[in-house]
Amino acid sequence: MQLAGNTNRAGSWRRLQLASLAALTVGLAGRAPALITNNLAADWQGGVGVTASRGRVSQWNDQHRLLNNDGLGPHNLTQTALPAQQPYAVTDARGYAGVMFPWGYLSASPDTYLKIPTTLSGLHSQNTTVYLVATGPLTPQNQTVIAFGSLAWLNFYQTGNFPPVLAVGASNSTLYPTLNPAVFVASGSSNETTFRWNYSAQTNAPQPPVVSNSGGLVAANPSSSYFYFGIIYRLLVYKSAHTPAQMDAQVAELAGLYGVLTNFTKHVVCRGASTSEGVGSTMLQSYPFQLWQRYPEIAWHNQGLGGQIGTNGLAGTMYSQDATMVDLLFNPVLPENWLFFLGGLDDINAGVSGRATWQRLTNYVATRKAVHPWKVVVSTIQNDVLEPTINAAYDACIRTNGGPWDRMVDPGVNSPIETRLDNPTNTTYFSSDGVHLTNAGYQVLADHFGQIINVPRRSTGFFGP
Structure with a gap:
């Protein structure tokens, strides 16, 4: 690739x-x-x-x-x-x-x-x-x-x-x-x-x-x-x-x-802040790594790095960084280039309202799609102990108002289909800080994103078959 x-x-x-076919033939022989x-x-x-x-x-x-x-x-x-x-x-x-x-x-x-x-x-x-x-x-x-x-x-x-x-x-x-x-x-x-x-x-x-x-x-x-x-x-x-x-x-x-696959047809860039990065996970169990385990025939990048979605003119944010951090990874050779986006917590914690954070999200996605024909999937965010009301307002805007993205997944606050990320004191899914997730919490994200990129299948555990 x-x-x-x-x-x-x-x-x-x-x-x-x-060459990939030749390598496979060698292994089978x-x-x-x-x-x-x-x-x-x-x-x-x-x-x-x-x-x-x-x-x-x-x-x-x-x-x-x-x-x-x-x-x-x-x-x-x-x-x-x-x-x-x-x-x-x-x-x-x-x-x-x-x-x-x-x-x-x-x-x-x-x-x-x-x-x-x-x-x-x-x-x-x-x-x-x-x-x-x-x-x-x-x-x-x-x-x-x-x-x-x-x-x-x-x-x-x-x-x-x-x-x-x-x-x-x-x-x-x-x-x-x-x-x-x-x-x-x-x-x-x-x-x-x-x-x-x-x-x-x-x-x-x-x-x-x-x-x-x-x-x-x-x-x-x-x-x-x-x-x-x-x-x-x-x-x-x-x-x-x-x-x-x-x-x-x-x-x-x-x-x-070693079963190394190289003939990919789908490529996914997972972008976001610390939740995409996998803060709180252990044993490499960020949601992008879990998705690779389930779908090894898809090429995966984890571009999670703490920070705000931001907006035009705001330095040090995803809006200002991603012409290189994300757009360089677009591969026109492949039939499908997907961008999974999970962000907004840092904007909210910096005092930005739920609606204004949603507006930042729509501007960010529109900018990415103006550069390359990404298939963009955005996600609602989990509850947390810092700004639960604003988190809920942001998620409500994503559900109700929509945006320029292609698909949405909804594991977040007040989701009509998912409750596991509603209670930040539930240590099964949330880390001790009440913000980031455990391996099981990141599995929830992998469950939702995985159903977008491919049919649900394979083990959800690291040591599964």
Whole structure:
């Protein structure tokens, strides 16, 4: 799948479909994996060599010597000093095993990561290739998936009012990955830096020459920040710069092994403030992530980030930011581009009336649709302990007055079809702050939005079939 910032869309889309079919054929054939073995320095596989207690991972053993018995290592990942920062061993809703690094908001963030031992050394920024099979950016935040010594190698970076991009070392691409599982490649040679997100590729100038001999971190940058939030299914490190042909073959192989879908026909951007972001959720259970679990054949972006809907001339709001934060993600190649919008709480808490917030919503949607033919779905908002009366007035305006959107979902205050989000003191659905939701509360949102994008089906639980 290609999004804004890439060229030759039609040709790449056809190539993507053919490569996806080839990967599926490889998986069905059941033959031995044809992964590159030369110069393989580390290989961490979900569900293999994982030491866990009550689901918390303290060690993840390197398997590279099974493919390249170079006599080095194994380079086992560990996190024994800080049990609270241990990630989780999981099997996702598709049945694939991985290691999950959960998300939390600011001080509630668990900040889980694993340490790479110093035995993994001699990694040169101009002679290294990393393949990652993992979920993409969970939220619009800076995240480092793997760092070698002082070099944050494979990253998702969010700068300014732009969606998170795939970044390698000190270089950013214009690839905007979805949160769906994907195959990512970060490669450096003396000639160029290569970024790959499935079958979308970009090259930039080479990295400054840096050699790491001091281990590193998985799911954090060298300063133990910029934590990664998601599921890692496979992580391979090579002490060589791979050619485009090698990357093509390896991406296809890994996509087949891990059920990575790339031939999407529907794309959904979930935009809103902290409720879209998933504040109050645990174990990656924001409503966009839950929707990916139910509908993996749809491409999902979570662009939830706290703030007001705003209006023309009001800086720092969605109205002023989303020409880049949202509109860059529109993909004209795909038959359907949907925008799910859930916002208004921050406007109301800033003293804006329910009717005026509804007017902001109508202006915002009209502006998005004037730029691209988005299929827009708006949602009423939950009750809360801060402004329950104004929340109800805003929701009533959405129901009664309508707007330029295509569809509406109604899980909010005084909904005639939904009551679970009416009582902010009900801790089954609401967090302790009486504003944000629990995993079960976010499931309510996923239930309503999911019936718009596709027929209701599949498990609603993370560990369901």
